[in-house]
Structures are given as C-alpha cells and as structure tokens.
Amino acid sequence: MDVSAEMWDQLHGAGNEHRFGRGQVVLRQGEPATHVLLLVSGRVKASLTLPDGEILLLAVRGPGELLGGMAVLGGDDRSATVTTIEPCVMRALSAERFRALVRTADLETELLRRAMRRIREGEVWRAETASLPASSRVVRALVRLAAPGTDDPVDVGLGQVEVGQAVGLSRSVVAAELAKLREQGIVRTTRRRILITDPARLRALAASGHGNV
Template structure:
C-alpha cells in the first residue's frame, strides 16, 4: 500500500468515475491503457476461463489500485474487476501514472504491494487445502470487514453486495456448503444473514472461528 500522502497525491492525477453495483470496472482481455484507484466501495477480481469457469482471485476495497500490472507490463488484462457495491474510483491514464510513480520514487512501494498480494494469494491457496470450511468462511468475512470498514469499525459491521455463489468461489466450496457454514456462524452468534447481506454481530466470536484449530469449535 502507498503512504497516505502518496495516495492523496495520486488521486489528484486523474478523473473521478462511479460504477454501478455489478458493473465491470476493468474487462479481462482489454489493453492496459489505464488503471483505477479505488476510493469507495467493494470489488472482486476474477479470471474467466475459455470454458466459462470463473475463478475468484481477490476482493479489493478503498485504497487499492486496480489494473496496475497490465499498465506496467503493457499487456492485456488477465483478469476482470467487478463492482460488488456502488464504487467510486479515480481513473489514471497509463503514461501519466508511470511518470508520476517514477518521478516520486514509488516504484519500490508498488513492488512491495505486488509481493504482498502474491503472499496473500499463496496464503489463500494454502487455506483452501488445509483449513475447515467454517474457518475459511470466518477468515473471508474478516478480510471483507477490513476492506469495507478499516480501523475503527462500526458495531455491528454490515457487509452488502455478496452472493452465496461469490462466497463459495472465495472459499473454494459449493454454495450448499456455504449455506451450512453460515448457519454454524449464525448459531454461534457471530453473524446474521439476509439476501446478499452479512451482519457481524460479535467480532470476538468471529475471530475465534477464524483462528479455531481443525476439528475444534469456539466455546
């Protein structure tokens, strides 16, 4: 992540654009002519395979850059970014962004961010192989909470815009398995759910689930 000052300056380099819920913010296969600095809202990054399979890659929130890899490499986009909620972002033209980053000595900052995202992806793949569903589900909800309400969070935290299918993609299970997992979290008092809404009622209990040992359940 860029520092607060660098982020504010970078936001001043482009034009503000809004995106409707469920709209495509960056399309897979398009040229890297620009990137987005997300200032409000929640988005998902997915890869669409030729056979129609959609692979979830990441969730992104305010303070994240979107599409910077294709801008740096001058290649077509290898993934698609979709707004899960209404989003606001600053559109940064590729050439202007590259000049700004080089002139302000921010190349290393972006490299650190890229490495951090690689570690995040590696950790996620490990979780899919080693952790029980409810633990993965709790960790996913916690990540979304950090993205949508960083720092001082309201109580309770309300997450909107997520379908059960998208949660299933993020946790590597079926939609029915997600329904079962959410039921366990509801019974423990950690969350309440409605259509495309998750309300975190007890953050402590949710964190206990996220750190529970395999085969164990929070007391």
C-alpha cells in the first residue's frame, strides 16, 4: 500500500466509487487538478509526454495507491497522464475535500514522506537507464513494473513499446532482450502481451546485476 492503513481508511470513506475499463485515461497531463483518486483494485500506468512528442513511461501502480495528490496539494496542473492497464475500481475525492482531510487529520508529514519516496525511486530508475546495459534495464523494468513480489505468472499488461518507453530503448532492442528471456523460460510473449512465467527467477536475475543467466 502506498499510504498508511489509517490514511487509506479516512480517504476511502470520503470518496465516491468509480469503475473504469481497460485503456481509459483517468488523469490527463496538463489538466487542472480537480480531484484525487484512490486505486482500490486493478493497475494503472503513468506516462509523460515531452514537448517533442516523445512518451516516457514513469511508473505502474497497483491497489492502495493515491493518484493525483501532489498536484492537488501544490495547486499545479497534472504532471502526467494516468491510464488503466486493466479494469479498475477507484474512489474519487474532490480537491477541496482532500485538502480538508489532509489538514484535519494532520496528514502532511505522511504525504511528504510519500513524495520523497517517489523522488528517490525516480532517481534510481534514471540512474539505471543511464548506466546499465539493455539486458539489465529490461529485466529490472519488468520486475519493477509487474513482478515486485509474487511468484505466480504475471501478465505485464504492457507491450514492447511501453517497456522501451520506461527504459529508453527502442522496440527492436526490447524485443531482442525479451527473446533471450523467452529462451530461458522466464517470459512468454504474444502480440502486445508479455507474460512473466517465472517471476522468482526474473527477480533473481535483476538482483544479480546481470541481464543474462
């Protein structure tokens, strides 16, 4: 869970339920921050469109995540676009209601710590993208995006282009690295689908610091 259980319960109780299908934009880059979303079930991806049109995949988030909170508190427009990867259930709170709860429940410190965690995560990811070979970047991206803890097969929910957007690689390079993992029985791939068949081995590969077994 991205926030404490106590904070989640307070925000969850104040929100209204909304359901979204796969591929729906729930927050859009550049739009006013009028509300926050609590992700109850399902997964979403956050992406940034640069001035030249290039798209960067910033993160994949799962249940227990607070979406859009920093923009609301900072009075800024949305800094990224959030799109559902699969059907999702969310709770929505207006910006005014969210800010009131933060003040009355003294949640500022927890939200600041959350923001700092996200900044550190982003710094680690940028450092990996700048310094690691393609094989390690793809392996670590798959772990980060889809298989942080489970040992069961995982549908990444992202295609090769999107994995490339996360680590600064072309689709062809990602395809080549996925082919190596497929030969080792770690993943299976079909059109626009990547299935991690052995998450434990993938995590071990990422922890080893090498892209190949």
